[in-house]
Amino acid sequence: MTTANRIKLSVMMFLEFFIWGAWFVTLGTFLGKNLHASGTQISLAYLTQSIGAIIAPFIIGLIADRFFSAQKILGVLHLAGAVLLWTASRASGFDAFFPWILVYMVLFMPTLALVNSVSFRQMTDPGKQFPSVRVLGTIGWIIAGLTIGWLNWEQNNQLELTFGMASVASAILGLFSFTLPSAPPVKRGEKTSVADVLGLDAIGLLANRSYLLFFVASVAICIPLAFYYNFTNLFLNEAGMKSAAGVQSLGQVSETLFMLLIPVFFVRLGVKKMLAIGMLAWVLRYVFFAFGNxxxxxxxxxxxxxxxxxxxxFFFVTGQIYTDNLAGERFKSAAQGMITLATYGVGMLIGSLVAGPVVDLYAQGGSHDWRSVWLIPAAIAAFVLLLFILLFKDRNHVNKQAAVLPGESREIDPLI
Known part of the structure; x- marks a missing residue:
């Protein structure tokens, strides 16, 4: 990978996650305080992410792998997203806000797979090269949170400005995407089946028992994750934390550090231990929230x-690398779309449907019984972790074969 391409991919990652972090972290607080939404309505707004993630594999499989270059699709989606975010910022109530954010997330979620696909197509060793590029996305998320805290938009009840900031960044990335290194479709002109059109090329990965267990665990662990994404900012503001969005960026600072260490951990620990450590951290996080003040x-x-x-x-980035290694050259985009479907799609959708009613159940006047709320996702994460440790089989040798084609059922070493 050339230095010029590394810089372009890093800028792409920075803008991609700056856009997301600029409004997503404080969405619950914006809806609760500015639009007076209930917990269920807040979860419904976050559920749009899941709808977008479920649609993402079909968009990727139909377009990015077959007809148009991934970087051009990325540009078009972000230019359209800029208009939608700007319009959403002008909404006066939840009913007016929801349709705009729904359409936006249907367009945005495929871009998460597209930036990975564009990146992986330029890399000769993704396990070593991807973390140093992806870490700029984390930095972008941090800068977004620090900007919100520095400008006191939470304290001044001006969170509608976060959507305007994200809109401008989306327009910039939309234009910049057309300068990115080319990621042309790898199956242009090939005979098309129904499975191809629906983006199901990568479904053959599930014939690998280890990957199937990882896929199921990805869905299950994202159920408690919905509690974190949907309600942490609202929880911290109710707990009295000042500049909560800025403080939350400490999570991305931590993410940056561990991102850079992933190549070392990946070799020394292997996939199973890394995924298990990630899930254990989820359990501990919710316990700390339950008893913290x-x-x-x-x-x-x-x-x-x-x-x-x-x-x-330890869970998401490791899972993306694991998926890319197993997918092989022909199915990289579809495979990344499929794992997006499992995590941000099905898992987060179920989680959002659960989290909203739980938060409403423990509502107490203008606040909530947050201890009772956080112990529920802690218990769910602990249960998923236990099943994963018992069922996921990790082998000590490395199988050099790195791809499972549709219809094949051979076992592939999860350490790859």
């Missing part, structure tokens, strides 16, 4: 936030 146990809130780096990197 802005007074004597403030350190628990901070530690719960900092654990985000372990949660995200």
């Amino acid at each position: 802005a007074d004597a146990n403030y350190w628990m809130l901070i530690l719960g936030i900092v654990l985000h780096g372990v949660c995200y990197d």
